Amino acid sequence: MYKEYRTKHILNVHKHSDGGWFWTKYSASPYLGCEYGCTYCYCREDKYDPHKSERDPEILGLEDPFSQYIKIKENAPELFRKAILNKPKDLIYLDSYQPIENKYGYCRKILGICRDLEIPIFINEKSPLLLKDLDILKEIKKRSYVNVGWSLISSEKDETFSIFEPNSPNPESRFEAMKLLSDNGILSGTVFMPILPYIYDSDKNIEHVIKNTVLNGGKYILDGGLTLNGYCKSFFYNYLDKYDSSLIEKYERLFSSNLLYSQINIKIHKTVLKYCDKYNIQNYITRPINHFPENIQINKKVAENLFLKARDIQLEGGDKYKEWAYRKAAWEIDEFRDNILDLYKKEGCKGLTRIKGVGSAISLEIEKILRFNIDKG
Numbered sequence: 001m002y003k004e005y006r007t008k009h010i011l012n013v014h015k016h017s018d019g020g021w022f023w024t025k026y027s028a029s030p031y032l033g034c035e036y037g038c039t040y041c042y043c044r045e046d047k048y049d050p051h052k053s054e055r056d057p058e059i060l061g062l063e064d065p066f067s068q069y070i071k072i073k074e075n076a077p078e079l080f081r082k083a084i085l086n087k088p089k090d091l092i093y094l095d096s097y098q099p100i101e102n103k104y105g106y107c108r109k110i111l112g113i114c115r116d117l118e119i120p121i122f123i124n125e126k127s128p129l130l131l132k133d134l135d136i137l138k139e140i141k142k143r144s145y146v147n148v149g150w151s152l153i154s155s156e157k158d159e160t161f162s163i164f165e166p167n168s169p170n171p172e173s174r175f176e177a178m179k180l181l182s183d184n185g186i187l188s189g190t191v192f193m194p195i196l197p198y199i200y201d202s203d204k205n206i207e208h209v210i211k212n213t214v215l216n217g218g219k220y221i222l223d224g225g226l227t228l229n230g231y232c233k234s235f236f237y238n239y240l241d242k243y244d245s246s247l248i249e250k251y252e253r254l255f256s257s258n259l260l261y262s263q264i265n266i267k268i269h270k271t272v273l274k275y276c277d278k279y280n281i282q283n284y285i286t287r288p289i290n291h292f293p294e295n296i297q298i299n300k301k302v303a304e305n306l307f308l309k310a311r312d313i314q315l316e317g318g319d320k321y322k323e324w325a326y327r328k329a330a331w332e333i334d335e336f337r338d339n340i341l342d343l344y345k346k347e348g349c350k351g352l353t354r355i356k357g358v359g360s361a362i363s364l365e366i367e368k369i370l371r372f373n374i375d376k377g
């Protein structure tokens, strides 16, 4: 079921950059709801769910409103242009190449606006439908930055896959699209999330996804675990039950023990690292910084370093206090308006500690990063 509507809102401006992951500061989507209906999708959770029965009574009676009721922002392109026009240039997260795009073409229009305004983009995608806009992607690449992360949980479509991603294009077609992008010089990689515990966390699946990424020209693997909250959990369990009912008890245990949850995710992450190492592919996205004003590019570089440290600690189940110390310092430096190198040259590490969130230990790490960059010229 589709419904067009007019809205005043299309651009999300996040408080901080999504440091260590996609590096995005903005996000936008011309459609609400997603026809692909992945059964693990966190967007059904109350705080993200775009459909509310008070506003859209049509959803009452639908089995899965999130995937069966798609709202189209009929003024999306004009609204997007207006909203982004005077914003500081930063990376935007896009997705939404779902079948309805064939009729409206709003993703294409939004891409065209990003090209004209030289806005760098990251696209998280499951559908080769994106390739219809290869011409614009190539132009964006010339003018700013484009990176397409292919969302994958498995390297092949089989019965298991059809349970967890019932309507989305098959993984093979995503790898083919990755190859085509790569052949056209467009940065691409795999967003390997969520790796479903006890289902897709085998060495075999992890190795296949990573190997296929490399074979198809992907440049990174970004892995992440499954989160299940509120309604998402009961929704997902219906499908888990179809797959293997004995797993419900295991999942219950997993999601009621922070320790077990963390142990399983660390184990999965280590397996990913093992195969990234074997196939010589990086486990993060290098932050694009050329679109920032030149005098703060060094700040962004330092922040990148600290964000990645925070992410490593998070994925390896390290000290939470340390993880947050790095992240908070990274946020402050990322948003610092003066050139951090000038500050360091004038006042040394002591000067760095005047930045909120930067203590003496972190100032020494920043010093190392700055020195490395000075030596590199």
Ligand code: SF4
Pocket: 034, 035, 036, 037, 038, 041, 042, 043, 126, 168
């Ligand atoms: S494609 Fe993405 S947004 Fe759509 S249902 Fe799947 S996980 Fe959710």
